[in-house]
Amino acid sequence: MLDFNTIINNIHNNLKDNVVKGVVASYIPELSKQDVNQFGIYMQHMDGRSFMVGDAEVPFSIQSISKVLSLSKAIAFENNDIWKRVDVEPSGNPFNHLSLLELENGIPRNPLINAGAIVVADILCSKFENPKADFLQFVRDIANDQTIDYNYKVAESERKTGYNNYAAANLLKSFNNLNNNVEDVMDFYFHQCALEMTCSQLAKAFYLFANKGKCINNKQHISSSQAKRINAIMLTCGFYDESGEFAFEVGLPGKSGVGGGIVALLPNHFIISTWCPGLNVKGNSLIGMQALEQFTTQTNLSIF
Amino acid sequence: MLDFNTIINNIHNNLKDNVVKGVVASYIPELSKQDVNQFGIYMQHMDGRSFMVGDAEVPFSIQSISKVLSLSKAIAFENNDIWKRVDVEPSGNPFNHLSLLELENGIPRNPLINAGAIVVADILCSKFENPKADFLQFVRDIANDQTIDYNYKVAESERKTGYNNYAAANLLKSFNNLNNNVEDVMDFYFHQCALEMTCSQLAKAFYLFANKGKCINNKQHISSSQAKRINAIMLTCGFYDESGEFAFEVGLPGKSGVGGGIVALLPNHFIISTWCPGLNVKGNSLIGMQALEQFTTQTNLSIF
Amino acid sequence: MLDFNTIINNIHNNLKDNVVKGVVASYIPELSKQDVNQFGIYMQHMDGRSFMVGDAEVPFSIQSISKVLSLSKAIAFENNDIWKRVDVEPSGNPFNHLSLLELENGIPRNPLINAGAIVVADILCSKFENPKADFLQFVRDIANDQTIDYNYKVAESERKTGYNNYAAANLLKSFNNLNNNVEDVMDFYFHQCALEMTCSQLAKAFYLFANKGKCINNKQHISSSQAKRINAIMLTCGFYDESGEFAFEVGLPGKSGVGGGIVALLPNHFIISTWCPGLNVKGNSLIGMQALEQFTTQTNLSIF
């Protein structure tokens, strides 16, 4: 039987003193203040065991990881209707995300790129009575932790500098693929991205994707088939234009965020999350990617 | 000696009963109300003669034609500094104008596409004390007509539906190529496009480009060299992705607008303007294009 | 325990009389002669059982499915050196495959798009002594079937009309990403694509990917880690711009070909292949896609 405790401790030891740790995201002023030396790993096995090392209980800005959570709730609300407004194909294109949106008549490539997540946010703005409060409650429920909250300073920081996201929202609106006001959707979207969670909370929140739609508290939030499909989307689209590389090197569905967090999972087995704020050139946590690669290499656990 | 009066009357007669007149622009609600059968031609010769036929003194929304006027004033303010923020190459691409802006790091292809004109509007917002009032005064001065005004309903109509332009402005802002607030620049831009002028006023306003920078009132507004360069930009970029076709078929520098207006000129000789609201698939006045083509064919007057 | 025999027979029955069967590929004259009503399914379980229904033993042109086989041999030869010349990211773009190649300086997006497979063919042309004969032997060995052969008429048919592939090869050559003569590489490539196999032979040939690199004859052809990575590439890139959709709907690594074949697999469990020549608009077998979707829905067997 695999000794996960030793494995993740060894990986943490191997990587924590790396000289090259990548660069902390600077485009969101609040995030640029993060300490590049913070590094945590948390693993939640579905047999009930959990393992952690380093800064696994320090909260950080989950950013794009939140897109999987909002997508789940939108799918729970809309079921397959959502796929009329957003596609499920990898975008694969680092350098021109608005270009693709324009070429494809306002249908975002997938729900994990910004434009797609903005459409998802628009759906939630239509469905929730109090979008920000209701979404927060949803996240608290699936993670079974009522202390999770938005970081309002980060949300405000993004609102003030998120011109590229405003451009995407306006372009969607010009293609009639945004039902609510640009400002309302962006307000929700920036808060969603500004969720603050720890590695431990993240792994628990993603439990339902490894568990056929049932959260760690055993409540069914999405169907088994919906959970599978979200895993498929994470696998093909979860790491920007490094998604193929992650599938190739790690072999698990997962999602990263520019706050330096990554969460990945093996259905029916475990969820693992890492946090280390330095990013590689593709915008994924440099050390986190290496940690997960070492983890699947050493444990031989992957979907492939 | 050419009998311009007979020529433009004949052209007007030939074309005014055309069954196919194109489609009135519908994306700006106010413009969609135009009558497709309105059709005017005005010619201002630099020897002092002028000729007109049809609805040449009916005011219409000049829309993108205003971009040449704002560009002139920006060049007068900035001289060559403007070319650090916008290029002078034809865009040639019908289907992805934001794509190009994204690929080229926020430097619009030329000042006559929307993104470029928004940069120009930003410059005017920085330079003018009261941008809307001061720009209007500039247009009145070069046209020697103090009755020219904005159509505020059209401006408001565009502001409410101009999501694509808001997308461009936000994208420019994300590339640090917009100094003022998005909202302030767009307010100015939508008013500029909502200028209402007649064929007669337009031809007079463009007099300075055919006259080495001196307006019809004999005042030097831009240098002779600046006038030449604006003519070059009109020739290569004035008709969206039909600019090559216009140069090829007509052979004059000119500019069109989705209100159905076109103005063109032969330096040192004349300015000619047409208005007919139905547009071809490229967004240029269908009848206006044909009128100008017939005019240069019959008169054998072109820059080539 | 799942009754695979009944399941695949039911699926075959459900789909075989579908009115809408898609369109047989016409751009290769030889392929256009196929009968749209042929339909076979073959399943090879790794516990030794196998199941088949319909035209599972009729040979057909495997076309792009061969790209996975050539990739395997190239990886066996080159190991990770191959990734200097071809990337592993999904291409996601239906309409401009040469565009991407051009924008990315001659590095194909992945080894399963044509340009990438031509680079792989170039590697095999360099490594094999007699490329066509040696590659055929490799395929016969992994499938444990010495009767497999090329269809020389199909190869010739493709050579005569494969201008788009010649364009890709020349573009690669212009970027110094092709070491052999264009003509030599294309001759190999067109033969590789013209391999003729049955559903049964295909499932056996793909056994090694489900079996950690060991073929059905128990010989290790590639390492366990290489097999995993090829599965990851199939999952993210195996179905052109419908790869995300296939991962989403079916949830298995697989590969399709314009001959109407599809092969997919669940690592450590089974390989399943289908053949039905009518294609959907994305170029994948219309009925084959539906068969596999029904199969994973009914069996609940997927990697997610």
Add this chain to the structure above:
Amino acid sequence: MLDFNTIINNIHNNLKDNVVKGVVASYIPELSKQDVNQFGIYMQHMDGRSFMVGDAEVPFSIQSISKVLSLSKAIAFENNDIWKRVDVEPSGNPFNHLSLLELENGIPRNPLINAGAIVVADILCSKFENPKADFLQFVRDIANDQTIDYNYKVAESERKTGYNNYAAANLLKSFNNLNNNVEDVMDFYFHQCALEMTCSQLAKAFYLFANKGKCINNKQHISSSQAKRINAIMLTCGFYDESGEFAFEVGLPGKSGVGGGIVALLPNHFIISTWCPGLNVKGNSLIGMQALEQFTTQTNLSIF
């Protein structure tokens, strides 16, 4: 009256010792041997005077300048039918010429980009009995000089390394926009580009474009209207993605080649040609561009 002799001598003097002279084209091995210090200017006035300075009678490879000559003959053969197979819009895009061809279904943007010139070459291959010999005779006739010839070593050099052009030809063929064999068209095209001419011969060959279609020997080769249209195409498309810049800075129709030659003209007035092999980053002669800019600034002669 302008003293053209003094003007071009002064310009030659100003520029001939410039330290920065650009880089000789290296992708065609034969061209890379050129001496960067060669520099000639020739001006042919239509009043019969001619002026020259420096290496104006040294033959060089005219390369893309030949595209205007082949276009003229194709238009003479086909009249407007040619525009069904090639467009007249500027391409404006430095980095993805095959991309545009692909996106626009095999219709090249204009006849002066490589793909467009290959379509023109295909037309000449269909119309001429002996394409290479007949085209050479056409060029000799319009230039009134029977000594002009191909440089066969340059043609061979290009044939061996012209993979990008082969890619374009094959792509055109895949879109059914090439009637002859790829190899036959390319053989003609590489010879056409390998024409060797002096500044003096070039200026004379382009006489007909400034003279309503009549060559210097007073023979009508194309109609007056065809000459005008070719001038319009040169103005909008003659300098790759620097066409707008050239129109803006120089204001004359013209064409450049990677051999370092440029020819430009003012209809009804003069033709001017320059040669200096060092290129700027856009592929146009660095010193030649400056020479023409100084010429139009000093003489105040431009179409605008």
